[in-house]
Amino acid sequence: MKHIVYAEKPHLxxxxxxxxxxxxxxxxxxxGRSxxxxxxxxxxxxxxxxxxxxxxxxxxxxxxxxxxxxxGPDNSSVVEELVRLASRLTHPPETQPEEAPEPQADRWETRQ
Incomplete structure (x- = not known):
């Protein structure tokens, strides 16, 4: 068990x-988030x-x-989520550039 002191109040x-x-x-x-x-x-x-x-x-x-x-009170589901969120912040997934959409022939034609 641990005390967490937040806003000058201890919580066990x-x-x-x-x-x-x-x-x-x-x-x-x-x-830099909240x-x-x-x-x-x-x-x-x-x-x-x-x-x-x-x-x-x-x-x-x-x-x-x-x-x-x-x-202490059961916080297992919240703990699991906090671990996941912290991991995503400290080790963000690699992003890949999106492929450009195929041009559509009639999209760029001028209509008369």
Whole structure:
């Protein structure tokens, strides 16, 4: 479990979610982009909450390990998506030039 401190509030979540959020935030900052990510976390009272993180090049996040032995809320589908998105930002797919369309003979003829 790790604490993610965002906007001066700590949120407790699984290591996988905290690590994926940090990696995605770094990838977005490197690309000069932004996104909103919602994860489930435990707040300072132990309640399960949904936390929306606005990630942009100026976002300040801090992660801190804990000795907590409890399991964090399930974020597996979001973690999977964050890993995929971060990978696309850091290793974008190669683009190929598009082939020019075949000219159509009557397209360029002048009509009389």
């Amino acid at each position: 979540m699984g290591d996988d979610a905290a690590d994926a959020l940090m990696e995605y935030a770094r990838a977005l900052a490197d690309a 996104d909103v990510v919602t994860l489930r976390a435990l707040d300072e009272r132990g309640s399960v909450v949904d936390v929306a993180f606005l990630l942009n090049p100026g976002t300040l996040l801090l992660t801190q390990t804990t000795n907590s032995e409890i399991d």
